[in-house]
Each structure stands twice: as C-alpha cells, then as structure tokens.
Amino acid sequence: MSLTNFKIWHFRGGVHPYDGKELSNQVPAQYAPLLEKYYVVLRQNIGKPPKLIVEKGQHVAKGQKIAEADGFVSAPLHAPTSGTVGDVADIPGANGPNVPAIEIIADGKDEWDTGLEPIKDWRQADITDLRHRIAEAGIVGMGGAAFPCHIKLTPPIEKIIDTLILNGAECEPYLTADHRLMLERTKAVLEGAAIAAKILNVERILLGIEDNKPDAIEALNKLADQYGVTVVPLPVRYPQGGEKQLIYALTGRCVMTGGLPMDVGCVVQNVGSCAAIYDAVAEGHPLIERYTTITGTPVVNPSTWIVRIGTPVREALGFAGGTKSHAAKLIMGGPMMGFAQMTLDVTVTKNTSGILLLSAKETGAYTSDPCIRCGRCVDNCPMHLQPGSISVMVESEHFHEAEHLNVMDCMECGVCAYVCPAKRPLVQHFRRAKSEIIAERQAAKAKAAMKHS
Amino acid sequence: MLTVLISTIVLAIVGLALGLLIGFAAKKFDVEVDPRVESVQELLPGANCGGCGYAGCADFASAIIHQNADPSNCNSVSSEALKKIGLIAGHEITVRERKVAVVFCSGSYSHTSHHEEYNGIMDCRSASLVGDGDKECHYGCLGYGSCARVCKSGAIEIRDRLAFVHPELCIGCGRCTQVCPRKLIRLVPITAKVHIYCSSLNKPLKKRASCMNPCLACKKCARTDSSAVVIQPNLLQINYSNPPAPDFPERVKCPTGVLATAEQHLKLELLPANCTCGKETKKK
Structure with missing residues (x-):
C-alpha cells in the first residue's frame, strides 16, 4: 500500500533518551538452552490469576495446560517443557511482592503435547473457534500490560472497530526484542495480525514502527501488501509506543480519560502478541516462550533470546555470557517503564520484553530534592497531566486531590522523572497513589456489596 | 459639648438596639447543648487522635450521647473515666482493657x-x-x-x-x-x-x-x-x-x-x- 499522503500526527510531550539499541539490534535471536527447572509465576495477566489444575509429582508435556483461566479476564498457563510438577512456592515477583510460582522440573525430552490442533485454513475457520483458540493458548498483551488478548478481540457489540493497530514502535531504549521479532518472524507477525483482523472484521491494519529500525521496515514492507497491512514509520520519540500515543500518531484520534482504545474504534496489539496468535492458530502452540532482550553495558553479549516463560533471570543472564563489569541495577523491562529488581531470583513472565543491567555510571544512587516548580514534567507529560503537583499531593497523602488531578490516567511512562531536575521519584509516587486509590475503590465496592446482601 | 452629647446618645441608642437584637437572637436561635456531651468530652483524653473513628474527642462525645457509640472504642481513656462516662450516658459499659x-x-x-x-x-x-x-x-x-x-x-x-x-x-x-x-x-x-x-x-x-x-x-x-x-x-x-x-x-x-x-x-x-x-x- 502506498504511503503517500499518510498523515502522521505528533503527540504532545515525550523525550528522546539515548536508546542503546545498537548493543543488541544486529544480533540474531537465539533459542535459549533447556534448563533443569522453570518457575512459572501463577499470576501473569491483568485480572484474575488462573487456577492450578496439576498436582505435585504429576508428569506434564511441553505446552500442556497447567493452570486454567478462572473467569473471563484471565489467561491459562502452559508447561514450558516436559517434566514433573514440583512445589508451588512463593518467589520474588517482578512487580514487587512475592508471588506463587509452579516449579517445573524438566525431564530433558522436551516433548510437545498441547492438545491444540493447528488450524491451517484459518481464513475459512469460524471466528468463535479462533477466539477460543487464542484464549486457550494463554496469550496476553506482550508489550508489558499483560492484558488477556482474547478480551481485546471481543469488543462489545455496540463498539464499532474500524482499525487494528499493530504496535511495533518499541520506543523503550535498549530493547530490541520486537525489532528482531519483526525482522525474523515477519510472516508470523503479519499473519497473526490478519487473523486478529479477521476476528475483529476490520479492513484497515496499521503497523506503527519507529524509523530507527529500517531493516525491519524493509522486511515488513516486502510482505505487508499480501496481508493488507500498512507499515507506517514513525519518528523516534519516547513514548511513541504508548497505546494512546500510537493511536493518536496513526489516526489522530484521542482516547478520553478513563476510556479504552475501542471507544475510538481501535484495537492495539503488540507485534509479539500477533506472532503468538499465529503460533496458537496456525501451529497449535500455546504461549510458552517469547523474545526477550538481555542487554546493558555490563552484559558480555547483549542479545535477544527466545526464552521460555518461567526462566529465572539468573540463568537468562547466563545465556548472554554473564557480566563483564559491575552492574548496579537490574531492570525487568526497559529503563523507562521497567521495574528495578532486588534479587536475581525473579523469573521471565509473558510480559518480560527485556532484562537490562545498568552500570553504576548509567544509574547510581541519588537524592531527590523538593519540587522547584520548573514545569518541565508538565511540558513533557504525554498524558497532559501535572506530575509535579500530583507528586506533592501524594507526598502529603492527599490521594483524593491526586485523583482529581487524574493520576489514574498516568501510564507510568517515566518521562516526568526523566526530565525532573530535582530527581524526584515521581513515578513511584504515582504508583503509590494508584494502589491506594484502587484499594479504596475496592473497599467501597465491598462495602456496597455488603449493604446489598 | 453638644457634639460629645449627641455622639454619646447615638452610641447608647445603637448599643441598646444591638444588645436587644443579640439578646433576642440568642433566645430565638438557641442551640441546646446537652450538658452530658460536655461532661463526657471532659472525661475523654482530648488527644483528638481519631482512633475511635470520629473526627475528634468532641465529635466522639456527641456520638456517645446521641448515636449510642460505644465509649470503649476510645483506646486511651482510663477505666475509671470509662465508668463515669457510662454513668453519664446511661450505657452499659464493658470496661475494656487498655x-x-x-x-x-x-x-x-x-x-x-x-x-x-x-x-x-x-x-x-x-x-x-x-x-x-x-x-x-x-x-x-x-x-x-x-x-x-x-x-x-x-x-x-x-x-x-x-x-x-x-x-x-x-x-x-x-x-x-x-x-x-x-x-x-x-x-x-x-x-x-x-x-x-x-x-x-x-x-x-x-x-x-x-x-x-x-x-x-x-x-x-x-x-x-x-x-x-x-x-x-x-x-x-x-x-x-x-x-x-x-x-x-x-x-x-x-x-x-x-x-x-x-x-x-x-x-x-x-x-x-x-x-x-x-x-x-x-x-x-
């Protein structure tokens, strides 16, 4: 499809940090070697955690379901390899508190038995079957949010969807997982997108990709016409890959406060999710592995790996040759939105797009000062918020005021903290506020439910 | 001399009129304060800690008298004071340990x-x-x-x-x-x-x-x-x-x-x- 006259919109704010992608973007992705033990975290999706359906000591095959969805907003889990089920114990979670995880002890045979038949002629298949398959394969949003994929593909009947947007922007510095994926599994990405488009019954598929990946753009363009996808190169600007920013950049539509992309007729899927959809439908493979970038200046061989869900980070760093110099910080995800970790015992989950080590020179301890009201955070906030004011409210525990200042719209992109000259831990304040507000809302809901009963 | 006299008289009249008005308003809009609330408030610790769930000791005292709130919800009140509050409010008090x-x-x-x-x-x-x-x-x-x-x-x-x-x-x-x-x-x-x-x-x-x-x-x-x-x-x-x-x-x-x-x-x-x-x- 011709790109002449395609209007690109420019979202407000944002930053352009050093992207560090040259460390790993030319290294082909490799399959991670089989490990002895995997720890599959039970809760890997937004919504309800799935219910365990295997027992300790039971033998499972690779790809066999080990936990089934509990309710609609939930996604099942599958064994990353064949082996025996071990204990269910608490391990450190990537997002903070300890989380229960299932231990899978590999038997080394790595035999598939998924119980999912490949649907080769998906163009003729029933839409309900395809949706069911995607739900069964445990696919969640692989860009980071981990929202179950089948829900996005089941919009309410009153919402008219006219555009499927593929998120290949990968605006996070250092990460090259989506880049390598689009380059190496171009067909899977595009075919997965075509399957999603068939389910949603949309004609228009746009793929937003930052123009710092010319090789991936070229590869995509070769096949894009075949699947009706328009590849749109976007200027490099963080957070170009934010859902709302990407919708605006490609369509000029604004998602309102508290709204969802489907309110403006769009569904956004990460390219990783599209490849997973292809695997689930055409190959009959559930989501048990993903592209993950293991990078950072202290890493010996920064590179992208196809790692299985449940791989401990300690082992994953070993794939990339370990460290050559002292690493001061370990981050799951990218440097802007990722979570700093306290220990190497955390594991790869469905939304781990990167494992990043930073040296003391790049990060390091700092002290934060009071807000000097320079307003840089307000200038750069892509969500049109006032981060400085909100953080002051949170510091004095005025969460209602923070709610009035729309802290719930914050997507924790970290732009405000990046530009803050006083080095204020703004995003951490917002996370605190959000957790308090959500807890309060749930308490109010429970109270109301008590009154009714 | 006359100026002084006039101003004195005018002020006296105005003062008298306002005094009557205040007196009338005080009678008309009188809010009856339950003397029990005041005496309960005196017995409460007065720390206004909010541990009882009310805005402060005064609010809690009025809740004890008017809304039958349990005085033992206050953790810092002594047991003697609690007994006295019970007598004033007419509640059955189970003296709770501090x-x-x-x-x-x-x-x-x-x-x-x-x-x-x-x-x-x-x-x-x-x-x-x-x-x-x-x-x-x-x-x-x-x-x-x-x-x-x-x-x-x-x-x-x-x-x-x-x-x-x-x-x-x-x-x-x-x-x-x-x-x-x-x-x-x-x-x-x-x-x-x-x-x-x-x-x-x-x-x-x-x-x-x-x-x-x-x-x-x-x-x-x-x-x-x-x-x-x-x-x-x-x-x-x-x-x-x-x-x-x-x-x-x-x-x-x-x-x-x-x-x-x-x-x-x-x-x-x-x-x-x-x-x-x-x-x-x-x-x-």
Missing part, C-alpha cells in the same frame, strides 16, 4: 540478611511496591518509618531499620496498625508484658537464614508453660487472653531471644545470636 501497639518483629537491619539496596521513597508503603523492600524476610519490618510518622504520641522509634514501640508513651489509638503494609503491628492488652517478636510464617530453616532473632518454633516456651502461648504453624504467639508473668522470658530462656518483655526487646542489639540449632546466619 491496649498498646506492639511491632511483632525483631529483624533490625544488622540482624537480617538483605537483597540489593533500595534507594527510592523512604516510606514503607512505597517500598512495598518496589521489590517488596530490601530485607530478605517478607514478613518482617520494612523499617522506613511509616508508622512512626503517623504516631501522634511519638511512641514509635525507628532504630537500625526496625520499629520499636515504647509502651509507656503509646495511647493505643491504632493508627500505626492501619498504615503498616506488612500488618505487623497489633494492639494487645497492656497487662501482657511478654511478647514473641516475630511474625514470619516461613519454615524455621528459612527464617534462620534470613534473620538472627526469629521464632524458630522450637516450642521451648510451650514446654515451660503451655497455657501461655498459642502454637501456629512455624510460629508461636503469646496467648493474650492469659498473658504470662513478666518473669516468663527468664524461665524460658528463648534461644533466639525473640520471647521478651518490651524492655528487653528495646535492648535488642545487645542480644547475642546464641542459638546453635540452625545453620550459620548469612550476612552480606
């Missing part, structure tokens, strides 16, 4: 093993959202002082990243129990002088690896006096309905020193890690 807060943890920073350094916001609730704090024990005190900051009576001291409650200062309002993300602080009867300062439900070996003073559930205290403690999986707790005498720690000689009186617990750093039943405590 309570004080206890932080059920002995894991100071130098006595525990820890993960990597945390340098974010120094607040327990913020820290619990990032890697769940830097101490290895996920049940223990985070030590960033959220409880100390909400304490209005200054009874909580943070020393070596562990919260200590000074029972003589604590008024038992319970604010600290609400802010602790680990739910480590509980209100216990002031008559109980001995506590087991541990909340970890980990297995003893794991506890031993992460802390010098955990409750290893050796049940030595239960063998000394089985009615004094409640046995839970991997953890013992004092039976607060039948608290043991203050000399209980001497009789038991708890191997990790986690069974202690408040005074002994406050000198925690002097405790030797003298238990040999576990493996060597690993320290970074």
Whole structure:
C-alpha cells in the first residue's frame, strides 16, 4: 500500500533518551538452552490469576495446560517443557511482592503435547473457534500490560472497530526484542495480525514502527501488501509506543480519560502478541516462550533470546555470557517503564520484553530534592497531566486531590522523572497513589456489596 | 459639648438596639447543648487522635450521647473515666482493657540478611511496591518509618531499620496498625508484658537464614508453660487472653531471644545470636 499522503500526527510531550539499541539490534535471536527447572509465576495477566489444575509429582508435556483461566479476564498457563510438577512456592515477583510460582522440573525430552490442533485454513475457520483458540493458548498483551488478548478481540457489540493497530514502535531504549521479532518472524507477525483482523472484521491494519529500525521496515514492507497491512514509520520519540500515543500518531484520534482504545474504534496489539496468535492458530502452540532482550553495558553479549516463560533471570543472564563489569541495577523491562529488581531470583513472565543491567555510571544512587516548580514534567507529560503537583499531593497523602488531578490516567511512562531536575521519584509516587486509590475503590465496592446482601 | 452629647446618645441608642437584637437572637436561635456531651468530652483524653473513628474527642462525645457509640472504642481513656462516662450516658459499659501497639518483629537491619539496596521513597508503603523492600524476610519490618510518622504520641522509634514501640508513651489509638503494609503491628492488652517478636510464617530453616532473632518454633516456651502461648504453624504467639508473668522470658530462656518483655526487646542489639540449632546466619 502506498504511503503517500499518510498523515502522521505528533503527540504532545515525550523525550528522546539515548536508546542503546545498537548493543543488541544486529544480533540474531537465539533459542535459549533447556534448563533443569522453570518457575512459572501463577499470576501473569491483568485480572484474575488462573487456577492450578496439576498436582505435585504429576508428569506434564511441553505446552500442556497447567493452570486454567478462572473467569473471563484471565489467561491459562502452559508447561514450558516436559517434566514433573514440583512445589508451588512463593518467589520474588517482578512487580514487587512475592508471588506463587509452579516449579517445573524438566525431564530433558522436551516433548510437545498441547492438545491444540493447528488450524491451517484459518481464513475459512469460524471466528468463535479462533477466539477460543487464542484464549486457550494463554496469550496476553506482550508489550508489558499483560492484558488477556482474547478480551481485546471481543469488543462489545455496540463498539464499532474500524482499525487494528499493530504496535511495533518499541520506543523503550535498549530493547530490541520486537525489532528482531519483526525482522525474523515477519510472516508470523503479519499473519497473526490478519487473523486478529479477521476476528475483529476490520479492513484497515496499521503497523506503527519507529524509523530507527529500517531493516525491519524493509522486511515488513516486502510482505505487508499480501496481508493488507500498512507499515507506517514513525519518528523516534519516547513514548511513541504508548497505546494512546500510537493511536493518536496513526489516526489522530484521542482516547478520553478513563476510556479504552475501542471507544475510538481501535484495537492495539503488540507485534509479539500477533506472532503468538499465529503460533496458537496456525501451529497449535500455546504461549510458552517469547523474545526477550538481555542487554546493558555490563552484559558480555547483549542479545535477544527466545526464552521460555518461567526462566529465572539468573540463568537468562547466563545465556548472554554473564557480566563483564559491575552492574548496579537490574531492570525487568526497559529503563523507562521497567521495574528495578532486588534479587536475581525473579523469573521471565509473558510480559518480560527485556532484562537490562545498568552500570553504576548509567544509574547510581541519588537524592531527590523538593519540587522547584520548573514545569518541565508538565511540558513533557504525554498524558497532559501535572506530575509535579500530583507528586506533592501524594507526598502529603492527599490521594483524593491526586485523583482529581487524574493520576489514574498516568501510564507510568517515566518521562516526568526523566526530565525532573530535582530527581524526584515521581513515578513511584504515582504508583503509590494508584494502589491506594484502587484499594479504596475496592473497599467501597465491598462495602456496597455488603449493604446489598 | 453638644457634639460629645449627641455622639454619646447615638452610641447608647445603637448599643441598646444591638444588645436587644443579640439578646433576642440568642433566645430565638438557641442551640441546646446537652450538658452530658460536655461532661463526657471532659472525661475523654482530648488527644483528638481519631482512633475511635470520629473526627475528634468532641465529635466522639456527641456520638456517645446521641448515636449510642460505644465509649470503649476510645483506646486511651482510663477505666475509671470509662465508668463515669457510662454513668453519664446511661450505657452499659464493658470496661475494656487498655491496649498498646506492639511491632511483632525483631529483624533490625544488622540482624537480617538483605537483597540489593533500595534507594527510592523512604516510606514503607512505597517500598512495598518496589521489590517488596530490601530485607530478605517478607514478613518482617520494612523499617522506613511509616508508622512512626503517623504516631501522634511519638511512641514509635525507628532504630537500625526496625520499629520499636515504647509502651509507656503509646495511647493505643491504632493508627500505626492501619498504615503498616506488612500488618505487623497489633494492639494487645497492656497487662501482657511478654511478647514473641516475630511474625514470619516461613519454615524455621528459612527464617534462620534470613534473620538472627526469629521464632524458630522450637516450642521451648510451650514446654515451660503451655497455657501461655498459642502454637501456629512455624510460629508461636503469646496467648493474650492469659498473658504470662513478666518473669516468663527468664524461665524460658528463648534461644533466639525473640520471647521478651518490651524492655528487653528495646535492648535488642545487645542480644547475642546464641542459638546453635540452625545453620550459620548469612550476612552480606
């Protein structure tokens, strides 16, 4: 499809940090070697955690379901390899508190038995079957949010969807997982997108990709016409890959406060999710592995790996040759939105797009000062918020005021903290506020439910 | 002379008129204050701590009289005052024991093993959202002082990243129990002088690896006096309905020193890690 006259919109704010992608973007992705033990975290999706359906000591095959969805907003889990089920114990979670995880002890045979038949002629298949398959394969949003994929593909009947947007922007510095994926599994990405488009019954598929990946753009363009996808190169600007920013950049539509992309007729899927959809439908493979970038200046061989869900980070760093110099910080995800970790015992989950080590020179301890009201955070906030004011409210525990200042719209992109000259831990304040507000809302809901009963 | 006279007369008239108006308004718009509310308020501690759930002592006093609120919801009122309030309000008062807060943890920073350094916001609730704090024990005190900051009576001291409650200062309002993300602080009867300062439900070996003073559930205290403690999986707790005498720690000689009186617990750093039943405590 011709790109002449395609209007690109420019979202407000944002930053352009050093992207560090040259460390790993030319290294082909490799399959991670089989490990002895995997720890599959039970809760890997937004919504309800799935219910365990295997027992300790039971033998499972690779790809066999080990936990089934509990309710609609939930996604099942599958064994990353064949082996025996071990204990269910608490391990450190990537997002903070300890989380229960299932231990899978590999038997080394790595035999598939998924119980999912490949649907080769998906163009003729029933839409309900395809949706069911995607739900069964445990696919969640692989860009980071981990929202179950089948829900996005089941919009309410009153919402008219006219555009499927593929998120290949990968605006996070250092990460090259989506880049390598689009380059190496171009067909899977595009075919997965075509399957999603068939389910949603949309004609228009746009793929937003930052123009710092010319090789991936070229590869995509070769096949894009075949699947009706328009590849749109976007200027490099963080957070170009934010859902709302990407919708605006490609369509000029604004998602309102508290709204969802489907309110403006769009569904956004990460390219990783599209490849997973292809695997689930055409190959009959559930989501048990993903592209993950293991990078950072202290890493010996920064590179992208196809790692299985449940791989401990300690082992994953070993794939990339370990460290050559002292690493001061370990981050799951990218440097802007990722979570700093306290220990190497955390594991790869469905939304781990990167494992990043930073040296003391790049990060390091700092002290934060009071807000000097320079307003840089307000200038750069892509969500049109006032981060400085909100953080002051949170510091004095005025969460209602923070709610009035729309802290719930914050997507924790970290732009405000990046530009803050006083080095204020703004995003951490917002996370605190959000957790308090959500807890309060749930308490109010429970109270109301008590009154009714 | 005339000017002075006129102004005096005018002022007198105006004064009289306004005085009558005020007198009339006072009679007309009189709000009858229940004298009982005032006397109840005098008996309340007047700390306005908010522990009862009302805006302050005055609000609580009026709630006691008009809304039948339970006066014993105030944790810091003395039992004599409570009886008097009962007489005034005509309530049946069950005299509740005064309570004080206890932080059920002995894991100071130098006595525990820890993960990597945390340098974010120094607040327990913020820290619990990032890697769940830097101490290895996920049940223990985070030590960033959220409880100390909400304490209005200054009874909580943070020393070596562990919260200590000074029972003589604590008024038992319970604010600290609400802010602790680990739910480590509980209100216990002031008559109980001995506590087991541990909340970890980990297995003893794991506890031993992460802390010098955990409750290893050796049940030595239960063998000394089985009615004094409640046995839970991997953890013992004092039976607060039948608290043991203050000399209980001497009789038991708890191997990790986690069974202690408040005074002994406050000198925690002097405790030797003298238990040999576990493996060597690993320290970074």
